[in-house]
Amino acid sequence: MNWKTFFLGAAVGMISGYMTKEILCQNTNVTPEKVLGAVKKQFKQNGPISGSWIHMTSEPYEKNLITYNVYKGGISQNHQGLNEQFEFIADAKTGALLEVTPFSNEPSL
Structure with a gap:
């Protein structure tokens, strides 16, 4: 040889x-489990988390004229005795949070 x-x-x-x-x-x-873990880690800095969820499939999302492939999910957190809920949108490619919005179950009048 x-x-x-x-x-x-x-x-x-x-x-x-x-x-x-x-x-x-x-x-x-990035796997949805890793994205959810990173989001939970960020929220734990402000108090204990009582629940969380994430859609396991990514979907297209447009923000500022840029289309991302994203995971959508939510977090429930106890803060000063109140249960606060948040929805989040994270980039599926990098895992970066694109948007976090408070969620309210109260009926609108």
Whole structure:
């Protein structure tokens, strides 16, 4: 066996493996569980969390003329004896929070 051929084949294999990994990482989303964990970690800084949920499938969302692929979810938090609820929208590609809004179950008049 020729050593030059062996090293050339090994180098091509390593480079193609690295390039494949980079391409796959660019096209994959953060798991919804990781996004929910990160959101819970942020909210825990302001008090205990009593409940949380997240949609397991991503969906398109437009904000400031930019279309994102997002996960939507919610958090319930006890704050000074009151149960506060929030809905959030997080980027599915990076996991970054795009929007957090307080949620009210009170009927509007």
